[in-house]
Amino acid sequence: MAGTIFAEKTETRLNAAERLCAAHGSRLTDLRRQVLGLVLEAARPVGAYDLLDGLRADKKGAAPPTVYRALDFLLEEGLIHKIERLSAFVGCTHALDGSHAEAGHPHAAQFLICTGCGQVTELDDHGxxxxxxxxxxxxxxxxxxxxxxxxxxxxxxxxxxAL
Amino acid sequence: MAGTIFAEKTETRLNAAERLCAAHGSRLTDLRRQVLGLVLEAARPVGAYDLLDGLRADKKGAAPPTVYRALDFLLEEGLIHKIERLSAFVGCTHALDGSHAEAGHPHAAQFLICTGCGQVTELDDHGxxxxxxxxxxxxxxxxxxxxxxxxxxxxxxxxxxAL
DNA sequence: TTCAAATATGTTACATTATAACGTATGTTG
DNA sequence: CAACATACGTTATAATGTAACATATTTGAA
Structure with a gap:
């Protein structure tokens, strides 16, 4: 349950994520799907406790381990990245939008954090x-x-x- | 006071740090000197609360802000670095041992964290x-x-x- | 030198991020 | 169905970091 609460584009990406998981024999459960959806719709890095607040819209008594376990799973699947400097999480640009070779596997990437607008850009620069x-x-x-x-x-x- | 409690090599480096600070018009106070000394003698990244324990040997009631303020100062002076993945601090290899151009100023560096022995190596690789x-x-x-x-x-x- | 300003430190309280440990449910497989 | 593995719920607490305000110390200028 907790089915179609996200924008259409997000649902498309969630479906792609589900296929990636299935391809490795892991499962994108409803809970994990919902956490991933919250990350994808954020457009900025999201902290674990922000996600927890989001979750609580559905599951009233949700507690930190619920979120952290889902995040660990998503990190292992390469569906999200953690921005260490911000203790926050972003969706993986490469895993869900194209058909990249490294999709669905944790991979090296670089992140550009704009202190002006807060947006984070993922690079995958070979150099x-x-x-x-x-x-x-x-x-x-x-x-x-x-x-x-x-x-x-x-x-x-x-x-x-802005200067 | 809290004067000469460190090994001779550490004291030498602390004196170098003191000169670097003086050169910018900032002061390596006793407290800051002691925190830097604890970092330098650690040989591994040290957490803020480990440093706090170290401080408490001298100053019984020391509290977190004391350590964090000293760390902020040392970071600004380029005397230490923070390892984000470990939430821990290391002495700057370049600032204190040679006469590097960038000494005494925060500079870009790269860190290699060995998961076997816990040691961190600082690189300063232009490439x-x-x-x-x-x-x-x-x-x-x-x-x-x-x-x-x-x-x-x-x-x-x-x-x-070790494998 | 003596006061004013700036800098540094002490202190209390709390915010934020993360995990340990154990119990329950759900799904999967023989 | 029984046994097992996986996922989730729940409680409690650990680890990291900061806000806010009081006090002390240093510096600089009148």
């Missing part, structure tokens, strides 16, 4: 990744996971009124 | 930084601060017994 791999290989370090986050001002905020 | 700047410039994003952290296994842990 950055290669530079990181190259530098670490030189000293014999094997990277398992990387976090790359840049804070600054996006083009819109630079061009517009 | 990574350039790749980031290049990728962001293309989309008109102006970077003010960047966080680059890689988790994995260091050379020692890869070579030795």
């Amino acid at each position: 950055i990744l290669h530079a990181l791999i190259h530098a670490t290989r030189q000293i014999g370090f094997m990277v398992r996971h990387s976090t790359v986050e840049a804070e600054g001002l996006c083009a819109a905020c630079l061009g517009g009124a | 990574i930084l350039h790749a980031l700047i290049h990728a962001t410039r293309q989309i008109g994003f102006m970077v003010r601060h960047s966080t680059v952290e890689a988790e994995g296994l260091c050379a020692a842990c890869l070579g030795g017994a």
Whole structure:
């Protein structure tokens, strides 16, 4: 239940997510679907406790572990990313909108956090990744996971009124 | 007071830090010096509350804001870095041991976190930084601060017994 | 030097983020 | 259906970080 409470575009992406999960033998349950929906509709990074508030619209007594478990699942499936500097979560741009090779698997990405408007842009830049791999290989370090986050001002905020 | 409680090498680095601060017209007070000393002697990232415990050896009733304020100062002076993924702090390798141009100013750096031994290595790799700047410039994003952290296994842990 | 301003620290209280531990339900498989 | 694995509910608490205001210390200028 808790079925079709999201915008049509979101439902489309949720359906894509459901197929990705099915393809690995995992299940996008109603609860996980709802948490993912809340993240996708946010258009900005969302904190776990904001999601909890959202959940409580349906499930009155929901508690933190409910949200954190769903988030852990979604992270493992590569459907969302955590922005460490913000302790907040965003939908994965690549997993749900195109047919990317790495869809449905946690992957290296880079995030640009605009301090003007709060929006976060996901990059998937090979140059950055290669530079990181190259530098670490030189000293014999094997990277398992990387976090790359840049804070600054996006083009819109630079061009517009805000200084 | 709380004067010379650290190892000689640490005191040397603390004295270097004091000179860097003086050069900008800021003061490495006893309290800040002690917090920096605790970070430098840790050899691993240290959490704020671990530092608080350390402080309490001298100042019995110390409270969180005391530590966080000292950490903020040290971050601004570029004497320490925060590892976001660990919510923990490390001494800046570059600021205190050589005479680097960027010493005593917050600067872009990259951190390699070994999940085997817990050690963190600071890089200052131009290739990574350039790749980031290049990728962001293309989309008109102006970077003010960047966080680059890689988790994995260091050379020692890869070579030795641990798989 | 002595007062005023700025800087630094002390202190209390609380906000935010995250997890441990254990019980219950639901689904899956033989 | 029984046994197992997976997912979810619930309570309690841990870990990290800050707001707000009081006090002390340093600095600088009259």
